[in-house]
Amino acid sequence: MPTTIIRDATPLDLPALVTLWQALVAHHAGDGDPLWAVAPHAPETYAAFLRQQMGLRRAKVLVAQGPDGVDGYLVGAIGQRAAVWAQREIGMVFDLVVRPEARRGGVATRLLDAVSAFFAARGVTWVQVNYAPANAEAAGFWTARGFRPLLIEAYRAPGESC
Numbered sequence: 197m198p199t200t201i202i203r204d205a206t207p208l209d210l211p212a213l214v215t216l217w218q219a220l221v222a223h224h225a226g227d228g229d230p231l232w233a234v235a236p237h238a239p240e241t242y243a244a245f246l247r248q249q250m251g252l253r254r255a256k257v258l259v260a261q262g263p264d265g266v267d268g269y270l271v272g273a274i275g276q277r278a279a280v281w282a283q284r285e286i287g288m289v290f291d292l293v294v295r296p297e298a299r300r301g302g303v304a305t306r307l308l309d310a311v312s313a314f315f316a317a318r319g320v321t322w323v324q325v326n327y328a329p330a331n332a333e334a335a336g337f338w339t340a341r342g343f344r345p346l347l348i349e350a351y352r353a354p355g356e357s358c
């Protein structure tokens with residue numbers, strides 16, 4: 197029996213979720229790319245974003261509640277692709293983080309299954325995520341969960357030319 201339960205987040209969870217998000221950002225920033233630098237107000241801005249998502253009918257903020265606190269969380273929402281595409285509505289996963297001590301126990305899979313069920317209950321069966329290809333954990337997880345890349349997001353730094 198898993199001792200971790202999946203539940204809806206509440207505003208009381210915000211400090212724990214922001215702490216997990218900061219660990220994710222630090223993980224990304226470890227590769228030295230300046231595009232991962234965050235603004236000074238980022239924690240408050242991210243908390244406001246999560247609070248807003250908690251109030252939207254098309255969004256879900258889920259917490260994996262372990263015996264010792266929050267093991268992980270996922271935030272996602274139903275979004276729309278441009279009107280030119282036949283497949284317009286997509287379930288989007290914005291962020292997914294599991295604390296290091298709780299990894300490889302199926303927590304992220306359960307969070308993803310729960311948000312996928314939320315999307316499916318609204319008739320949305322495609323699910324999308326953005327992840328950094330250099331993030332081996334994310335690449336391993338999303339690939340194992342059946343996601344395949346469609347686009348590459350590319351940036352040119354100031355001063356670079358073609």
Ligand SMILES: CC(C)(COP(=O)(O)OP(=O)(O)OC[C@H]1O[C@@H](n2cnc3c(N)ncnc32)[C@H](O)[C@@H]1OP(=O)(O)O)[C@@H](O)C(=O)NCCC(=O)NCCS
Pocket residue numbers: 220223291292293294295298299300301302303304305306325326327328331332333334335336337338340341
């Ligand atoms: C990616 C992450 C959310 C996975 O969480 P998790 O709870 O450990 O994932 P699960 O236990 O549900 O893993 C399911 C499967 O995904 C794959 N997987 C998970 N972590 C992996 C890793 N580090 N390397 C390779 N494959 C991995 C495996 O196939 C795994 O099944 P297995 O353990 O039976 O081999 C977690 O490692 C994490 O929070 N990483 C830092 C934040 C991050 O990168 N988030 C994603 C940003 S989009």
